Amino acid sequence: MYFHIHSNAKSRRSYLLGFLSGIAVVTIAFGTYWFVKNRQTREATSTIVAPYYTQAVFQKPAGLISEKNASISAQTKIKLPVVMYHYIEYVKDAGDIIRKKLDINPFTFDKQLESLQIAGYTTYFVRDIPQLLQNPFELDNKKPVVLTFDDGYEDFYTDAFPILKKYDMKATIYLIYDFIGRKGYLTDKEIRELIDSGLVEVGDHTLDHVYLKLAPLSFARKQIFESKKMLEDKFGIKVDTFAYPYGAFSQDTINLVKEASFSAAVSVIPGVMQSGENLYYLYRIRPGMFGSDAARVLDRLNK
Numbered sequence: 001m002y003f004h005i006h007s008n009a010k011s012r013r014s015y016l017l018g019f020l021s022g023i024a025v026v027t028i029a030f031g032t033y034w035f036v037k038n039r040q041t042r043e044a045t046s047t048i049v050a051p052y053y054t055q056a057v058f059q060k061p062a063g064l065i066s067e068k069n070a071s072i073s074a075q076t077k078i079k080l081p082v083v084m085y086h087y088i089e090y091v092k093d094a095g096d097i098i099r100k101k102l103d104i105n106p107f108t109f110d111k112q113l114e115s116l117q118i119a120g121y122t123t124y125f126v127r128d129i130p131q132l133l134q135n136p137f138e139l140d141n142k143k144p145v146v147l148t149f150d151d152g153y154e155d156f157y158t159d160a161f162p163i164l165k166k167y168d169m170k171a172t173i174y175l176i177y178d179f180i181g182r183k184g185y186l187t188d189k190e191i192r193e194l195i196d197s198g199l200v201e202v203g204d205h206t207l208d209h210v211y212l213k214l215a216p217l218s219f220a221r222k223q224i225f226e227s228k229k230m231l232e233d234k235f236g237i238k239v240d241t242f243a244y245p246y247g248a249f250s251q252d253t254i255n256l257v258k259e260a261s262f263s264a265a266v267s268v269i270p271g272v273m274q275s276g277e278n279l280y281y282l283y284r285i286r287p288g289m290f291g292s293d294a295a296r297v298l299d300r301l302n303k
């Protein structure tokens, strides 16, 4: 009798033990899956947001060699605002400070484009800029503006593109080749549709959004040359312009970008007056300062 009870207790115990270790195995398996899955997402985004802008990138780096362009007059300086957008969306996570800082919500974006249209602005691609600097008279009686979108976030397709189409306005998007198709980023299919619309220029933003300033030259070369070739091969297009991730570049970076036969590159140095001198670090302004009335702000800027 005693033995019987003991045996029952023992089997109950081993049953319980089996049950608990079953739960443990499932928990560990799920936990591992969750961790790995989220690490991929974290890696995909954290690469970009971590050291986003340091103060230095807003200034022209010291020691740049003066740019000489046979086809562009040294005196030519034109007012050509290049606006730097990132996210166009209603940010769901209120705690996501970086995303909120880089975001213009779709309603405001719509109002900004409406104000530009009413004020008579004409949109151009970044790849048009060398030509416009060669023939500035093309801009007589025109107010030019260039809209750029960095990083290739998917909200460009879902939120920004419909509004661009509504106003028939052009934009240049800077894609990070290895991020295409990742969660939150544009897919091949979406990029194809953007290209086919004729409203979107695809520009290059490296293979995986690296900090190019001070990078070993062989590494920088691979990031600049390979991403251009991959984008061109994948989409059957010519990729003419480049954006420095984090706005970080040096004279070495510029030399590589030129050698890769890009015709222009954009920086994050603020300004609206462009010239042959800064063709490889075109100035850009941030739309956060616009409010809804982008035209009112752009009309007033003059340096």
Ligand SMILES: [Zn+2]
Pocket: 150, 151, 205, 209, 244, 245, 246
């Ligand atoms: Zn970027």
